[in-house]
Amino acid sequence: MAATSTFMGHPRGLFTLFFTEMWERFSYYGMRVLLVLYMTQYLFLEAQHGKEIWGFSALKSFLGYFYGEMSVQAMSSQIYGLYTGLVYFTPFFGGIIADRFLGQRRSVYIGGFLMAIGHFLMAAESLFFPALLFLIVGNGFFKPNISTQVGGLYAQGDNRRDGAYTIFYMGINLGAIMSPLICGTLGQKVGWHWGFGAAGVGMLLSMAIYHFGGKHLPETEHKKSIKEVEATAHKPMTKEEWTRTIALTFLCMVTIFFWGVYEQQGNTMQLWADQQTDWNFFGWEIPSTWYQSFNPLVIILFAPLLDRLWAWQAKFGKAPSTVTKMALGCVLGAVALVVMYFAAKIVGGGQGSVMWLLGSTFLLTMAELYISPIGLSVVTKVSPAKIVSMMMGVWFLAAFFGNYVAGYVGMFYETMGKDQFWLLLAGLSLIPGIMFFACHKFLTQALGEEI
Structure with missing residues (x-):
């Protein structure tokens, strides 16, 4: 278990995880809030005029085989659905890999830095699809392993556990509130890449908080071997x-x-x-x-x-x-x-x-x-x-x-x-x-x- 020092009645590690998750959700929703607008108003219009986007033609042909010729909006909707869907799909495998091989701490580091790379790759239009791939895989490592560490701060039967998850859930939503205000404004008012870049900075802040606050987290964790997993399921x-x-x-x-x-x-x-x-709000156009x-x-x-x-x-x-x-x-x-x-x-x-x-x-x-x-x-x-x-x-x-x-x-x-x-x-x-x-x-x- 982590050190016994507390803040507001909870282990200090809870607040490390709170701010880690807050900035990670800031980065995720900051990118997502711009995604459909970016594709429909800029990226895929540029692709139609000959701009090279790695993988665009192949994916368009693949989707076209099933759905026929698609407009920019229809193509964007398909990409949005595939991306957000795979974000929920990969954590299943990320959790298994963490349990059996890497452990939660290493998996969070791997996932966080993969996601940061993905956000910064969004600055290069030609690397749009590799950027999404980095974000999908990174989330698979990060998401299941940050949440489970909250429970690891408390002993079995500790009645503070439910309250801890409530506090942690507030961190998720605080990040989700901030990201449209910051990333959305930068993306729509200054430039798309400024918005995506801000999301990348948020992810780096998340990892910095996780690293320097790591001393408040459990120092050991149980990693199940394949044999242990199989033994419990016989x-x-x-x-x-x-x-x-x-x-x-x-x-x-x-x-x-x-x-x-x-x-x-x-x-x-x-x-x-x-x-x-x-x-329009008294002459100011709100993003x-x-x-x-x-x-x-x-x-x-x-x-x-x-x-x-x-x-x-x-x-x-x-x-x-x-x-x-x-x-x-x-x-x-x-x-x-x-x-x-x-x-x-x-x-x-x-x-x-x-x-x-x-x-x-x-x-x-x-x-x-x-x-x-x-x-x-x-x-x-x-x-x-x-x-x-x-x-x-x-x-x-x-x-x-x-x-x-x-x-x-x-x-x-x-x-x-x-x-x-x-x-x-x-x-x-x-x-x-x-x-x-x-x-x-x-x-x-x-x-x-x-x-």
Whole structure:
């Protein structure tokens, strides 16, 4: 375990990890906030005029084989979906490599510096796709191994652990709030590469904090050998464990459609923010990327309030079940996109109030709070102990497919009427809600009534 010195009642290592993750999320969201705008407004337009971008022609031909000729916006949506999807896919393998071979500390260093290289490579247009590859692989090493170190600061049964993850989660969202304000402004007002460069600086700050604050982190860690892993898995699962596993897998996979809608915030909703939202504030044109700070701000403000609401409901025996919460989240997501449907009807081809976008994003964020932390909790709570890590991988695998769905559906943004496009997304979010309600009895029985 780490040294026993504390700050605000928690080990000092928690705050090392807090600021490490805050700046890493600053770098990730700082790059993501500019990604679709960069591709649609500059990079792929330059490629059409003969600028060499390594791998562009091959990837365009590959995607064209499946989807035919694509516009710049459709191609950008596909790249966005593939990139954000693979960001959720690689941590499964990064966690396995850390557990068996490298350990968490080395994996964080490797991942962090790979990501920093990726951000700085974005400064060279020709290296756009290698830059994305560095970011994807780096995140695979970094993401699963920074979060698990939070738990390593506390002994089993330490009641401060839940509070520690809440503090850590705030660090994630603080980074997500800052990045559109800094990277987004630099990218839109000064130059794309200034924004990407700021994201790279954020990643270097993250690694510097991790390195110099490392003395407060656990000095030793348990790395499982392949034989140890195999030794814990030799017993077959019971019928009850198989039932739970099937139910959990179904629950995870149903959320794919919701994530396909939710991730439009960085894709088509950002395009709406840029093209069809009036950002003039007393003569000053606010960068449209600032809109992406609203989601993490709502999380910070409302997550504690929602937690208290559920605690109050539980006190009187009226708390909704896990499955009901997730169903309600999907319905809220559908309502959020209905707001955008009415925005498209009223705004038409012009520009409308920012309140349409913020209202929709507020509802979509509340939907996230009913699904994401609840899903993570139920996976860790009811998964058979011998496969809990694998089931967490299944949860993130659903996010991988969901992000790809976000890229695929986003291809229709230009070809469909905007009102019909938002209505399509509302329907996609409603589908898992209906499935959760329909399968409520089976899922609650399979997973356990206590959830």
